[in-house]
Amino acid sequence: MDWHQLLNKRRLGGRPAKDESGRNAFMRDHDKIVFSGAFRRLARKTQVHPLATNDHVHNRLTHSLEVSCVGRTLGIRVGNALERRGLLPDGVASTDLGDIVQSACLAHDIGNPPFGHTGERAIRSWFQEQGTDYLTALTPDQRLDLEWFEGNAQGFRVLTQTEYHQFREGMRLTYATLGTFLKYPWPARAARAGEAPRADKFSVFQAECHLLDEIAEAIGVAQRGEHFYSRHPLTFLMEAADDFCYGIIDLEDGLEMELLQWPEVAAILRPVLPDGPEVQSLLRSDLRPGRKAALLRGAIIEGFIEAGVDAFIRHHDALLAGEIHTDLISLCEPAVREAVESAKRLARERVFEHPRKVELEIGAYQVIGTLLDHLVAAAAAYAREDFSNFRHQRLINLMGAHSFPAPEPHWSDADRQYHYILRAVDFLAGMTDNYATYLAKQFNGLAELRY
Numbered sequence: 001m002d003w004h005q006l007l008n009k010r011r012l013g014g015r016p017a018k019d020e021s022g023r024n025a026f027m028r029d030h031d032k033i034v035f036s037g038a039f040r041r042l043a044r045k046t047q048v049h050p051l052a053t054n055d056h057v058h059n060r061l062t063h064s065l066e067v068s069c070v071g072r073t074l075g076i077r078v079g080n081a082l083e084r085r086g087l088l089p090d091g092v093a094s095t096d097l098g099d100i101v102q103s104a105c106l107a108h109d110i111g112n113p114p115f116g117h118t119g120e121r122a123i124r125s126w127f128q129e130q131g132t133d134y135l136t137a138l139t140p141d142q143r144l145d146l147e148w149f150e151g152n153a154q155g156f157r158v159l160t161q162t163e164y165h166q167f168r169e170g171m172r173l174t175y176a177t178l179g180t181f182l183k184y185p186w187p188a189r190a191a192r193a194g195e196a197p198r199a200d201k202f203s204v205f206q207a208e209c210h211l212l213d214e215i216a217e218a219i220g221v222a223q224r225g226e227h228f229y230s231r232h233p234l235t236f237l238m239e240a241a242d243d244f245c246y247g248i249i250d251l252e253d254g255l256e257m258e259l260l261q262w263p264e265v266a267a268i269l270r271p272v273l274p275d276g277p278e279v280q281s282l283l284r285s286d287l288r289p290g291r292k293a294a295l296l297r298g299a300i301i302e303g304f305i306e307a308g309v310d311a312f313i314r315h316h317d318a319l320l321a322g323e324i325h326t327d328l329i330s331l332c333e334p335a336v337r338e339a340v341e342s343a344k345r346l347a348r349e350r351v352f353e354h355p356r357k358v359e360l361e362i363g364a365y366q367v368i369g370t371l372l373d374h375l376v377a378a379a380a381a382y383a384r385e386d387f388s389n390f391r392h393q394r395l396i397n398l399m400g401a402h403s404f405p406a407p408e409p410h411w412s413d414a415d416r417q418y419h420y421i422l423r424a425v426d427f428l429a430g431m432t433d434n435y436a437t438y439l440a441k442q443f444n445g446l447a448e449l450r451y
Helices: 025-034 039-044 060-084 094-107 118-129 139-148 150-160 176-179 188-192 206-219 235-256 262-272 277-284 289-314 316-320 334-351 355-383 392-400 413-429 433-443
Strands: 223-225
Touching: 025 094, 025 176, 039 060, 039 355, 039 433, 060 094, 060 235, 060 289, 094 150, 094 235, 118 139, 118 413, 139 188, 139 206, 139 235, 139 413, 150 176, 150 413, 176 235, 206 355, 206 413, 235 262, 235 289, 235 334, 235 413, 262 289, 262 334, 277 289, 289 334, 316 392, 355 392, 355 413, 355 433, 392 413
Parallel strands: none
Antiparallel strands: none
Protein backbone atom coordinates (compact mmCIF):
# COMPACT_ATOMS: atom_id res chain seq x y z
CA MET A 1 0.00 0.00 0.00
CA ASP A 2 1.18 3.54 -0.66
CA TRP A 3 -0.05 6.92 0.55
CA HIS A 4 -0.66 8.35 -2.91
CA GLN A 5 -3.33 5.77 -3.63
CA LEU A 6 -4.56 5.47 -0.02
CA LEU A 7 -5.49 9.19 -0.06
CA ASN A 8 -7.56 8.88 -3.25
CA LYS A 9 -9.87 11.92 -3.53
CA ARG A 10 -12.16 10.49 -6.17
CA ARG A 11 -15.69 9.71 -5.07
CA LEU A 12 -17.63 6.46 -4.99
CA GLY A 13 -18.77 5.58 -8.50
CA GLY A 14 -15.51 6.90 -9.96
CA ARG A 15 -16.67 10.51 -9.77
CA PRO A 16 -13.97 13.20 -9.85
CA ALA A 17 -13.05 15.07 -6.68
CA LYS A 18 -14.53 18.51 -6.13
CA ASP A 19 -12.21 20.99 -4.44
CA GLU A 20 -13.61 24.43 -3.71
CA SER A 21 -12.05 27.60 -2.37
CA GLY A 22 -11.50 26.97 1.33
CA ARG A 23 -13.00 23.45 1.18
CA ASN A 24 -11.30 20.40 -0.26
CA ALA A 25 -12.87 17.04 -1.12
CA PHE A 26 -12.31 15.61 2.36
CA MET A 27 -13.92 18.63 4.03
CA ARG A 28 -16.90 18.10 1.75
CA ASP A 29 -17.14 14.55 3.14
CA HIS A 30 -17.23 16.00 6.65
CA ASP A 31 -20.01 18.43 5.75
CA LYS A 32 -22.11 15.80 3.96
CA ILE A 33 -22.04 13.60 7.06
CA VAL A 34 -22.82 16.43 9.49
CA PHE A 35 -25.82 17.63 7.45
CA SER A 36 -27.30 14.13 6.99
CA GLY A 37 -30.47 13.01 8.73
CA ALA A 38 -28.76 9.79 9.84
CA PHE A 39 -26.12 11.81 11.73
CA ARG A 40 -28.69 14.14 13.27
CA ARG A 41 -30.68 11.21 14.66
CA LEU A 42 -27.66 10.08 16.70
CA ALA A 43 -28.70 12.76 19.21
CA ARG A 44 -31.42 10.41 20.44
CA LYS A 45 -29.59 7.12 20.22
CA THR A 46 -28.06 5.23 23.13
CA GLN A 47 -24.39 5.63 23.96
CA VAL A 48 -24.41 3.74 27.27
CA HIS A 49 -27.75 4.33 29.00
CA PRO A 50 -30.93 4.11 26.87
CA LEU A 51 -33.40 7.00 27.05
CA ALA A 52 -31.20 8.85 29.54
CA THR A 53 -32.88 11.89 31.09
CA ASN A 54 -29.66 13.40 32.47
CA ASP A 55 -28.51 16.03 29.95
CA HIS A 56 -24.88 15.61 31.02
CA VAL A 57 -24.76 11.95 29.92
CA HIS A 58 -23.41 11.25 26.43
CA ASN A 59 -25.52 10.15 23.48
CA ARG A 60 -24.23 8.83 20.17
CA LEU A 61 -24.06 12.31 18.65
CA THR A 62 -21.98 13.92 21.39
CA HIS A 63 -19.77 10.83 21.50
CA SER A 64 -19.21 10.95 17.72
CA LEU A 65 -18.35 14.65 17.83
CA GLU A 66 -15.80 14.09 20.59
CA VAL A 67 -14.25 11.12 18.78
CA SER A 68 -13.97 13.24 15.62
CA CYS A 69 -12.01 15.93 17.53
CA VAL A 70 -9.51 13.38 18.82
CA GLY A 71 -9.33 11.69 15.42
CA ARG A 72 -8.61 14.98 13.64
CA THR A 73 -5.66 15.69 15.93
CA LEU A 74 -4.32 12.15 15.55
CA GLY A 75 -4.55 12.45 11.75
CA ILE A 76 -2.84 15.84 11.60
CA ARG A 77 0.00 14.81 13.91
CA VAL A 78 0.59 11.59 11.99
CA GLY A 79 0.53 13.68 8.81
CA ASN A 80 3.13 16.04 10.26
CA ALA A 81 5.38 13.12 11.18
CA LEU A 82 5.04 11.58 7.72
CA GLU A 83 5.73 14.96 6.11
CA ARG A 84 8.96 15.36 8.11
CA ARG A 85 10.06 11.96 6.82
CA GLY A 86 9.20 12.81 3.23
CA LEU A 87 6.51 10.12 3.07
CA LEU A 88 3.52 12.26 2.04
CA PRO A 89 2.85 12.59 -1.71
CA ASP A 90 3.24 15.97 -3.40
CA GLY A 91 0.16 18.13 -3.02
CA VAL A 92 -1.01 16.33 0.13
CA ALA A 93 -1.07 18.32 3.38
CA SER A 94 -0.93 16.85 6.86
CA THR A 95 -4.34 18.41 7.49
CA ASP A 96 -5.77 16.20 4.73
CA LEU A 97 -5.16 13.18 6.96
CA GLY A 98 -6.88 15.00 9.80
CA ASP A 99 -9.90 15.74 7.60
CA ILE A 100 -10.17 12.11 6.48
CA VAL A 101 -9.93 10.66 9.98
CA GLN A 102 -12.31 13.29 11.35
CA SER A 103 -14.96 12.40 8.75
CA ALA A 104 -14.60 8.67 9.38
CA CYS A 105 -14.90 9.29 13.13
CA LEU A 106 -18.06 11.34 12.67
CA ALA A 107 -19.63 8.43 10.79
CA HIS A 108 -18.24 5.55 12.84
CA ASP A 109 -21.54 4.96 14.72
CA ILE A 110 -23.95 6.19 12.05
CA GLY A 111 -25.35 2.70 11.46
CA ASN A 112 -26.10 1.88 15.09
CA PRO A 113 -29.74 0.85 15.61
CA PRO A 114 -31.87 2.17 18.48
CA PHE A 115 -30.64 1.01 21.91
CA GLY A 116 -27.06 0.62 20.67
CA HIS A 117 -25.41 -2.77 21.04
CA THR A 118 -28.51 -4.13 22.75
CA GLY A 119 -30.45 -3.21 19.60
CA GLU A 120 -27.92 -5.11 17.49
CA ARG A 121 -28.30 -8.21 19.65
CA ALA A 122 -32.10 -7.91 19.59
CA ILE A 123 -32.15 -7.81 15.77
CA ARG A 124 -29.87 -10.86 15.59
CA SER A 125 -32.01 -12.71 18.12
CA TRP A 126 -35.22 -12.03 16.17
CA PHE A 127 -33.81 -13.34 12.89
CA GLN A 128 -32.31 -16.40 14.63
CA GLU A 129 -35.62 -17.22 16.35
CA GLN A 130 -38.94 -15.66 15.32
CA GLY A 131 -37.80 -14.61 11.83
CA THR A 132 -36.23 -17.82 10.57
CA ASP A 133 -39.05 -18.53 8.09
CA TYR A 134 -38.19 -15.37 6.15
CA LEU A 135 -34.62 -16.58 5.61
CA THR A 136 -35.15 -20.12 4.28
CA ALA A 137 -34.96 -19.13 0.60
CA LEU A 138 -31.92 -16.87 1.04
CA THR A 139 -28.34 -17.86 0.33
CA PRO A 140 -26.19 -18.82 3.34
CA ASP A 141 -24.26 -15.54 3.07
CA GLN A 142 -27.45 -13.48 2.91
CA ARG A 143 -28.81 -15.26 5.99
CA LEU A 144 -25.62 -14.48 7.92
CA ASP A 145 -26.09 -10.75 7.28
CA LEU A 146 -29.39 -10.82 9.16
CA GLU A 147 -28.71 -13.50 11.76
CA TRP A 148 -25.53 -11.64 12.78
CA PHE A 149 -26.67 -8.09 12.04
CA GLU A 150 -23.81 -5.64 12.57
CA GLY A 151 -24.05 -1.87 13.09
CA ASN A 152 -20.74 -1.31 11.29
CA ALA A 153 -22.09 -2.91 8.13
CA GLN A 154 -25.31 -0.93 8.49
CA GLY A 155 -23.20 2.23 8.73
CA PHE A 156 -21.43 1.40 5.48
CA ARG A 157 -24.84 0.87 3.91
CA VAL A 158 -26.01 4.28 5.16
CA LEU A 159 -22.96 6.02 3.66
CA THR A 160 -23.03 4.20 0.32
CA GLN A 161 -26.68 3.31 -0.31
CA THR A 162 -29.49 4.82 1.71
CA GLU A 163 -28.59 8.43 2.56
CA TYR A 164 -28.99 11.21 -0.06
CA HIS A 165 -28.71 9.38 -3.43
CA GLN A 166 -30.61 6.19 -2.55
CA PHE A 167 -29.05 3.10 -4.12
CA ARG A 168 -26.93 5.37 -6.34
CA GLU A 169 -23.79 5.55 -4.17
CA GLY A 170 -25.52 7.25 -1.23
CA MET A 171 -23.48 10.16 0.12
CA ARG A 172 -20.85 9.75 -2.62
CA LEU A 173 -17.94 10.21 -0.25
CA THR A 174 -14.29 9.98 -1.30
CA TYR A 175 -12.62 6.61 -1.55
CA ALA A 176 -10.11 7.63 1.15
CA THR A 177 -12.81 8.48 3.70
CA LEU A 178 -14.83 5.34 2.95
CA GLY A 179 -11.70 3.20 3.18
CA THR A 180 -10.86 4.73 6.55
CA PHE A 181 -14.42 4.15 7.78
CA LEU A 182 -14.21 0.39 7.04
CA LYS A 183 -13.14 -0.89 10.42
CA TYR A 184 -13.73 -4.54 9.49
CA PRO A 185 -13.37 -4.73 5.67
CA TRP A 186 -14.87 -8.16 5.17
CA PRO A 187 -18.37 -9.76 5.05
CA ALA A 188 -20.09 -11.88 7.70
CA ARG A 189 -18.95 -15.11 6.06
CA ALA A 190 -15.25 -14.32 6.60
CA ALA A 191 -15.96 -13.37 10.21
CA ARG A 192 -18.10 -16.39 11.08
CA ALA A 193 -15.70 -18.80 9.35
CA GLY A 194 -12.83 -17.58 11.51
CA GLU A 195 -10.86 -16.23 8.55
CA ALA A 196 -10.95 -12.60 9.71
CA PRO A 197 -9.15 -11.10 12.73
CA ARG A 198 -12.53 -10.60 14.45
CA ALA A 199 -15.09 -13.42 14.41
CA ASP A 200 -17.84 -11.19 15.80
CA LYS A 201 -17.44 -8.12 13.56
CA PHE A 202 -17.79 -7.23 9.88
CA SER A 203 -18.36 -4.01 7.93
CA VAL A 204 -20.19 -5.04 4.79
CA PHE A 205 -23.39 -6.89 3.91
CA GLN A 206 -23.58 -9.01 0.76
CA ALA A 207 -25.63 -6.23 -0.85
CA GLU A 208 -22.63 -3.88 -0.65
CA CYS A 209 -19.75 -6.28 -1.41
CA HIS A 210 -19.35 -4.81 -4.89
CA LEU A 211 -18.87 -1.37 -3.35
CA LEU A 212 -16.26 -2.71 -0.93
CA ASP A 213 -14.38 -4.18 -3.92
CA GLU A 214 -14.57 -0.85 -5.77
CA ILE A 215 -13.22 1.09 -2.79
CA ALA A 216 -10.46 -1.45 -2.10
CA GLU A 217 -9.25 -1.28 -5.70
CA ALA A 218 -9.35 2.53 -5.68
CA ILE A 219 -7.25 2.89 -2.52
CA GLY A 220 -4.99 -0.11 -3.12
CA VAL A 221 -5.47 -2.02 0.14
CA ALA A 222 -4.16 -5.57 0.19
CA GLN A 223 -6.67 -8.32 -0.67
CA ARG A 224 -6.77 -11.29 1.71
CA GLY A 225 -9.70 -13.25 0.30
CA GLU A 226 -13.00 -12.88 -1.54
CA HIS A 227 -14.42 -9.47 -0.56
CA PHE A 228 -11.85 -9.49 2.25
CA TYR A 229 -9.13 -6.82 2.59
CA SER A 230 -6.55 -5.36 4.93
CA ARG A 231 -7.48 -2.18 6.75
CA HIS A 232 -6.66 1.29 5.49
CA PRO A 233 -3.86 2.48 7.82
CA LEU A 234 -5.88 5.54 8.91
CA THR A 235 -8.61 3.20 10.20
CA PHE A 236 -6.31 2.46 13.13
CA LEU A 237 -6.44 6.15 14.07
CA MET A 238 -10.24 6.24 13.88
CA GLU A 239 -10.45 3.18 16.11
CA ALA A 240 -7.91 4.63 18.56
CA ALA A 241 -9.85 7.90 18.81
CA ASP A 242 -12.98 5.91 19.70
CA ASP A 243 -11.09 3.84 22.29
CA PHE A 244 -9.45 6.92 23.82
CA CYS A 245 -12.82 8.61 24.24
CA TYR A 246 -14.37 5.49 25.73
CA GLY A 247 -11.41 5.34 28.09
CA ILE A 248 -12.38 8.56 29.83
CA ILE A 249 -15.89 9.54 28.76
CA ASP A 250 -17.60 6.39 30.09
CA LEU A 251 -15.95 7.07 33.43
CA GLU A 252 -17.20 10.68 33.37
CA ASP A 253 -20.73 9.42 32.76
CA GLY A 254 -20.32 6.96 35.63
CA LEU A 255 -19.29 9.79 37.94
CA GLU A 256 -22.14 11.99 36.72
CA MET A 257 -24.68 9.26 37.43
CA GLU A 258 -23.01 8.49 40.78
CA LEU A 259 -22.27 4.92 39.75
CA LEU A 260 -18.52 5.39 40.30
CA GLN A 261 -16.47 7.04 43.03
CA TRP A 262 -13.68 9.51 42.36
CA PRO A 263 -10.86 7.54 44.10
CA GLU A 264 -11.32 4.48 41.83
CA VAL A 265 -11.43 6.67 38.70
CA ALA A 266 -8.39 8.68 39.84
CA ALA A 267 -6.44 5.46 40.40
CA ILE A 268 -6.91 4.53 36.74
CA LEU A 269 -6.13 7.99 35.34
CA ARG A 270 -3.19 9.01 37.56
CA PRO A 271 -0.52 6.94 35.69
CA VAL A 272 -1.22 8.80 32.42
CA LEU A 273 -1.40 12.30 33.93
CA PRO A 274 1.57 14.69 33.80
CA ASP A 275 3.22 15.09 37.20
CA GLY A 276 2.89 18.86 37.40
CA PRO A 277 1.70 21.12 40.25
CA GLU A 278 -1.53 22.09 38.49
CA VAL A 279 -2.56 18.46 38.02
CA GLN A 280 -1.61 17.51 41.58
CA SER A 281 -3.58 20.47 42.92
CA LEU A 282 -6.65 19.39 40.96
CA LEU A 283 -6.38 15.82 42.21
CA ARG A 284 -6.31 17.05 45.81
CA SER A 285 -9.01 19.72 45.38
CA ASP A 286 -12.49 19.52 46.86
CA LEU A 287 -14.19 20.10 43.48
CA ARG A 288 -16.98 17.66 42.69
CA PRO A 289 -15.70 14.52 40.89
CA GLY A 290 -17.31 15.29 37.55
CA ARG A 291 -15.68 18.71 37.50
CA LYS A 292 -12.27 17.22 38.31
CA ALA A 293 -12.57 14.72 35.48
CA ALA A 294 -13.58 17.45 33.01
CA LEU A 295 -10.62 19.66 33.96
CA LEU A 296 -8.18 16.76 33.67
CA ARG A 297 -9.64 15.46 30.43
CA GLY A 298 -7.44 17.57 28.14
CA ALA A 299 -4.22 16.40 29.77
CA ILE A 300 -5.33 12.76 29.63
CA ILE A 301 -6.36 12.88 25.98
CA GLU A 302 -3.15 14.71 25.07
CA GLY A 303 -1.17 11.84 26.57
CA PHE A 304 -3.31 9.32 24.71
CA ILE A 305 -2.81 11.17 21.41
CA GLU A 306 0.97 11.34 21.82
CA ALA A 307 1.09 7.60 22.51
CA GLY A 308 -1.15 6.83 19.51
CA VAL A 309 0.96 8.89 17.09
CA ASP A 310 4.15 7.32 18.41
CA ALA A 311 2.73 3.78 17.99
CA PHE A 312 1.54 4.55 14.45
CA ILE A 313 4.90 5.94 13.32
CA ARG A 314 6.87 3.11 14.95
CA HIS A 315 4.75 0.55 13.08
CA HIS A 316 4.30 2.58 9.90
CA ASP A 317 5.88 0.10 7.51
CA ALA A 318 3.98 -2.86 8.97
CA LEU A 319 0.71 -0.90 8.75
CA LEU A 320 1.27 -0.18 5.06
CA ALA A 321 2.20 -3.82 4.49
CA GLY A 322 -1.13 -4.94 6.02
CA GLU A 323 0.72 -6.90 8.71
CA ILE A 324 -0.94 -5.38 11.80
CA HIS A 325 -4.01 -7.34 12.90
CA THR A 326 -4.53 -5.79 16.33
CA ASP A 327 -5.67 -2.32 17.38
CA LEU A 328 -3.38 0.66 17.86
CA ILE A 329 -4.00 0.74 21.63
CA SER A 330 -2.27 -2.63 21.91
CA LEU A 331 0.84 -1.06 20.37
CA CYS A 332 0.90 1.97 22.70
CA GLU A 333 3.17 2.38 25.71
CA PRO A 334 2.09 0.18 28.68
CA ALA A 335 0.76 3.03 30.87
CA VAL A 336 -1.67 4.20 28.19
CA ARG A 337 -2.66 0.69 27.15
CA GLU A 338 -3.37 -0.33 30.74
CA ALA A 339 -5.29 2.87 31.51
CA VAL A 340 -7.62 2.41 28.54
CA GLU A 341 -8.15 -1.29 29.27
CA SER A 342 -8.78 -0.64 32.98
CA ALA A 343 -11.25 2.13 32.19
CA LYS A 344 -13.17 -0.09 29.80
CA ARG A 345 -13.22 -2.90 32.34
CA LEU A 346 -14.51 -0.64 35.12
CA ALA A 347 -17.21 0.75 32.81
CA ARG A 348 -18.31 -2.77 31.80
CA GLU A 349 -18.51 -3.99 35.38
CA ARG A 350 -20.10 -0.96 37.04
CA VAL A 351 -21.64 1.44 34.51
CA PHE A 352 -22.98 -1.01 31.91
CA GLU A 353 -24.55 -3.28 34.54
CA HIS A 354 -26.64 -0.66 36.31
CA PRO A 355 -30.17 -2.03 37.03
CA ARG A 356 -31.89 0.81 35.14
CA LYS A 357 -29.85 0.03 32.04
CA VAL A 358 -30.58 -3.68 32.34
CA GLU A 359 -34.33 -3.03 32.71
CA LEU A 360 -34.43 -0.85 29.60
CA GLU A 361 -32.34 -3.34 27.61
CA ILE A 362 -34.83 -6.11 28.40
CA GLY A 363 -37.62 -3.85 27.20
CA ALA A 364 -35.62 -3.03 24.06
CA TYR A 365 -35.89 -6.67 22.94
CA GLN A 366 -39.67 -6.38 23.06
CA VAL A 367 -39.63 -3.09 21.15
CA ILE A 368 -37.30 -4.41 18.43
CA GLY A 369 -39.24 -7.69 18.18
CA THR A 370 -42.57 -5.92 17.77
CA LEU A 371 -41.21 -3.67 15.03
CA LEU A 372 -39.58 -6.51 13.11
CA ASP A 373 -42.72 -8.67 13.37
CA HIS A 374 -44.61 -6.05 11.40
CA LEU A 375 -41.97 -4.49 9.14
CA VAL A 376 -40.38 -7.70 7.86
CA ALA A 377 -43.76 -9.35 7.17
CA ALA A 378 -44.77 -6.34 5.08
CA ALA A 379 -41.44 -6.20 3.23
CA ALA A 380 -41.55 -9.93 2.42
CA ALA A 381 -45.10 -9.59 1.07
CA TYR A 382 -44.06 -6.57 -1.00
CA ALA A 383 -41.16 -8.59 -2.46
CA ARG A 384 -43.69 -11.24 -3.56
CA GLU A 385 -45.94 -8.50 -4.99
CA ASP A 386 -48.66 -9.67 -2.61
CA PHE A 387 -50.92 -6.69 -1.97
CA SER A 388 -53.80 -8.57 -0.35
CA ASN A 389 -53.12 -7.42 3.20
CA PHE A 390 -54.12 -3.80 3.84
CA ARG A 391 -52.02 -3.58 7.00
CA HIS A 392 -48.94 -4.57 4.98
CA GLN A 393 -49.75 -1.88 2.44
CA ARG A 394 -49.93 0.74 5.18
CA LEU A 395 -46.59 -0.43 6.57
CA ILE A 396 -45.01 -0.11 3.12
CA ASN A 397 -46.40 3.41 2.92
CA LEU A 398 -44.88 4.16 6.32
CA MET A 399 -41.46 2.89 5.21
CA GLY A 400 -41.89 4.61 1.83
CA ALA A 401 -42.61 2.50 -1.24
CA HIS A 402 -40.18 4.70 -3.18
CA SER A 403 -37.38 3.80 -0.75
CA PHE A 404 -37.22 0.14 -1.79
CA PRO A 405 -34.57 -0.59 -4.43
CA ALA A 406 -35.76 -1.24 -7.97
CA PRO A 407 -35.24 -4.96 -8.73
CA GLU A 408 -32.12 -5.70 -10.78
CA PRO A 409 -32.49 -7.94 -13.87
CA HIS A 410 -30.21 -10.60 -12.37
CA TRP A 411 -32.09 -10.85 -9.06
CA SER A 412 -33.87 -14.08 -8.21
CA ASP A 413 -37.05 -14.06 -6.11
CA ALA A 414 -34.88 -14.84 -3.08
CA ASP A 415 -32.55 -11.92 -3.89
CA ARG A 416 -35.51 -9.58 -4.03
CA GLN A 417 -36.73 -10.84 -0.66
CA TYR A 418 -33.25 -10.33 0.83
CA HIS A 419 -32.97 -6.75 -0.44
CA TYR A 420 -36.49 -5.84 0.67
CA ILE A 421 -35.97 -7.29 4.14
CA LEU A 422 -32.74 -5.27 4.35
CA ARG A 423 -34.79 -2.18 3.51
CA ALA A 424 -37.13 -2.93 6.43
CA VAL A 425 -34.07 -3.27 8.66
CA ASP A 426 -32.80 0.07 7.30
CA PHE A 427 -36.02 1.69 8.45
CA LEU A 428 -35.71 0.19 11.92
CA ALA A 429 -31.98 0.84 12.30
CA GLY A 430 -32.48 4.50 11.41
CA MET A 431 -34.92 5.08 14.28
CA THR A 432 -34.05 6.89 17.46
CA ASP A 433 -34.64 5.16 20.80
CA ASN A 434 -37.64 7.42 21.36
CA TYR A 435 -39.27 6.82 17.98
CA ALA A 436 -38.74 3.05 18.15
CA THR A 437 -40.43 2.95 21.56
CA TYR A 438 -43.29 5.14 20.34
CA LEU A 439 -43.85 3.12 17.16
CA ALA A 440 -43.84 -0.23 18.99
CA LYS A 441 -46.62 1.12 21.21
CA GLN A 442 -48.58 2.20 18.13
CA PHE A 443 -48.19 -1.23 16.51
CA ASN A 444 -49.48 -2.82 19.71
CA GLY A 445 -52.55 -0.60 19.68
CA LEU A 446 -51.41 1.59 22.60
CA ALA A 447 -52.11 4.76 20.68
CA GLU A 448 -50.22 7.95 21.51
CA LEU A 449 -50.48 11.33 19.82
CA ARG A 450 -47.37 12.54 18.02
CA TYR A 451 -46.78 16.14 17.11
